[in-house]
Amino acid sequence: xxxxxxxxxxxxxxxxxxxxxxxxxxxxxxxxxxxxxxxxxxxxxxxxxxxxxxxxxxxxxxxxxxxxxxxxxxxxxxxxxxxxxxxxxxxxxxxxxxxxxxxxxxxxxxxxxx
Amino acid sequence: xxxxxxxxxxxxxxxxxxxxxxxxxxxxxxxxxxxxxxxxxxxxxxxxxxxxxxxxxxxxxxxxxxxxxxxxxxxxxxxxxxxxxxxxxxxxxxxxxxxxxxxxxxxxxxxxxxxxxxxxx
Numbered sequence: 667x668x669x670x671x672x673x674x675x676x677x678x679x680x681x682x683x684x685x686x687x688x689x690x691x692x693x694x695x696x697x698x699x700x701x702x703x704x705x706x707x708x709x710x711x712x713x714x715x716x717x718x719x720x721x722x723x724x725x726x727x728x729x730x731x732x733x734x735x736x737x738x739x740x741x742x743x744x745x746x747x748x749x750x751x752x753x754x755x756x757x758x759x760x761x762x763x764x765x766x767x768x769x770x771x772x773x774x775x776x777x778x779x780x
Numbered sequence: 781x782x783x784x785x786x787x788x789x790x791x792x793x794x795x796x797x798x799x800x801x802x803x804x805x806x807x808x809x810x811x812x813x814x815x816x817x818x819x820x821x822x823x824x825x826x827x828x829x830x831x832x833x834x835x836x837x838x839x840x841x842x843x844x845x846x847x848x849x850x851x852x853x854x855x856x857x858x859x860x861x862x863x864x865x866x867x868x869x870x871x872x873x874x875x876x877x878x879x880x881x882x883x884x885x886x887x888x889x890x891x892x893x894x895x896x897x898x899x900x901x
Binding site: 699701703709710712716755757761763766767768771772773 | 868
């Protein structure tokens with residue numbers, strides 16, 4: 667079984683500052699993917715960033731980057747230069763290769779303070 | 781283009797009504813998913829279709845009936861729902877490749893539609 671844990675139900679950050687959202691996971695598989703999805707009040711689940719477990723290099727997408735610590739089973743998301751449009755619920759998720767079931771964490775609600 | 785569309789955006793129905801939710805994607809994805817999401821909770825998987833065949837049913841009550849008419853379309857037929865079925869229903873799709881390891885990453889990334897907000901009275 668696969669589990670994903672997000673220990674921060676809510677976070678806030680000043681606009682233009684940097685914030686890090688935490689995620690830990692547990693899986694017995696060696697090949698898997700990790701994702702961060704963002705769900706703003708508009709409801710649509712938007713893919714923010716994806717990490718393949720076999721890659722040591724941390725994924726980055728513009729202002730979004732991850733700190734992937736495979737041995738520690740940790741997958742944190744760093745948002746740099748936070749913008750008002752970053753306000754949303756952020757879900758960490760994991761998928762074992764060849765599986766069809768995406769396992770989500772409970773989410774972190776991020777508030778951006780102007 | 782990573783667009784998944786869902787109609788309608790909002791739906792209000794009585795417990796005796798029959799209605800359908802529709803999901804469409806034109807990315808050539810061969811796996812499609814239905815999720816149910818309650819407020820402030822993560823999405824819960826309901827059904828998975830892979831190559832137009834039902835591959836996962838997460839013990840969903842029979843009042844929810846999925847249908848995959850072709851590789852681009854996914855429907856969810858609703859009948860005799862209960863008020864507790866009120867939720868956001870999300871559709872997603874992903875590429876799949878039959879067998880083998882294939883390329884990592886993009887083939888299994890799920891892309892979500894905007895959802896249908898369902899209220900059962």
